[in-house]
Amino acid sequence: MSLGSIFDIAGSGMTAQSLRLNTTASNIANAETASSSTDTTYRARKPVFAAIQQSIMNPSSQGFGMGRQDDSGVGVTVEGIVESDAELQMRYQPEHPAANEDGYVFYPNVNVIEEMADMMSSSRSFQMNVDVMNTAKSMMQRILTLGQQ
């Protein structure tokens, strides 16, 4: 528990948000990737965020007599990336090289508008974490000047 842990917390937030931005970029880039079967079609990917608890990070800190259990969080983590199970788009394009015997190709279930909104949200959240880090840095720098005239 110190100012230093704010750097860890904001850093974990920045990592999580940049991973979210990464999946968004991947989804938008593959929005028009056609495929001939439902199994091989790209599906929209979404990260799953979860809060990290102090007790998980450092189990030895709790316990011993009257020590209060500290349940403050220490940042955010990405538990995994899930693929959306929304319905794929089926288009009739017999001239497409990947078309199946009925003349259909499958397009990913990426909603580009949703992805754009997600992109803005994650870039704002990233900025916010940078702001937090900057503030923590200036607080730390002030501490170093303690006692100076």
Place this chain on the structure above:
Amino acid sequence: MAITFDKALGIHEYALHARVRRAEVQANNLANADTPGFKAQDIDFQAMLQQAQSTQDMKMAKSHSGHMDLVSSGADGGELLYRMPHQPSVDGNTVDTQQEQSRFMRNAMEYQASFQFLSSKFSGLSKAITGQ
């Protein structure tokens, strides 16, 4: 009368400690602004400072090396409380980003104020020592 740092610096040392703790909790809120089901937390600053003050004022005398303080650590406590959300969100997250950010900035300003007090205590002490 012996000069101790505890007496000379007063409450400001604990206030600074509490401010850092609060900044940490609020940084965690901001980092988890997009985490589903995350509940925003904060510390009751007043209660934390009052606890620090009471342990400072009324320490029990120790006549044996095995004796312990009644409260384990000065300002280290401070209950974490959950914030009441102004408007519910679908994913169960209660972090209001704008409010949280303004609270964080305000806490940083108040940290600076506490720091200024502590700094002037030190310069007062050094003036007293040099006698100028």
